[in-house]
Amino acid sequence: MTANATAAGTPLVQAGSFLTLHYRLAGPAGDVINTFSDKPATLTVGTGELSPALEAYLIGLPEGTRQTFQLAAGEAFGERNADMRQWVARKLLDELGDPQEQYRVGDVVQFPMPGGAGQYAGLALEVRESDGAVRFDFSHPLAGVAVTFEVQIIGVL
Numbered sequence: 001m002t003a004n005a006t007a008a009g010t011p012l013v014q015a016g017s018f019l020t021l022h023y024r025l026a027g028p029a030g031d032v033i034n035t036f037s038d039k040p041a042t043l044t045v046g047t048g049e050l051s052p053a054l055e056a057y058l059i060g061l062p063e064g065t066r067q068t069f070q071l072a073a074g075e076a077f078g079e080r081n082a083d084m085r086q087w088v089a090r091k092l093l094d095e096l097g098d099p100q101e102q103y104r105v106g107d108v109v110q111f112p113m114p115g116g117a118g119q120y121a122g123l124a125l126e127v128r129e130s131d132g133a134v135r136f137d138f139s140h141p142l143a144g145v146a147v148t149f150e151v152q153i154i155g156v157l
Contacts, residue, residue: 090132
């Protein structure tokens with residue numbers, strides 16, 4: 001029996017396993033990511049591609065499993081971090097996006113990573129009428145909330 005196999009020969013997810021899977025992450029407002037209607041994702045367990053809390057739910061699952069987990073508020077991505085709340089000047093928002101955009105409390109805004117190699121999101125907390133600046137929370141969008149994690153393990157290597 002190999003380290004990644006059950007007695008029946010079905011591979012199990014372990015730290016370091018390379019996975020092909022479909023997964024869905026949802027918070028109170030609905031899906032944040034859902035690969036079930038598109039091509040599956042691939043990742044290696046333990047490399048930070050998923051949060052450690054989510055990876056813990058994968059460990060020990062056999063290939064072929066489809067399961068849904070309910071994670072308590074803050075369990076998946078920690079609590080919101082007050083240090084991640086920052087004001088962004090309207091001038092910068094205009095440079096990064098549409099100068100005609102009207103920001104509202106509750107909007108999730110995508111920002112480019114330095115060098116353009118991806119994006120990160122901020123949740124609008126306040127909009128200052130005097131100068132149009134917006135105070136964002138740059139914590140993970142699912143930080144501090146209950147999360148649904150649905151997974152279908154297609155392959156384990």
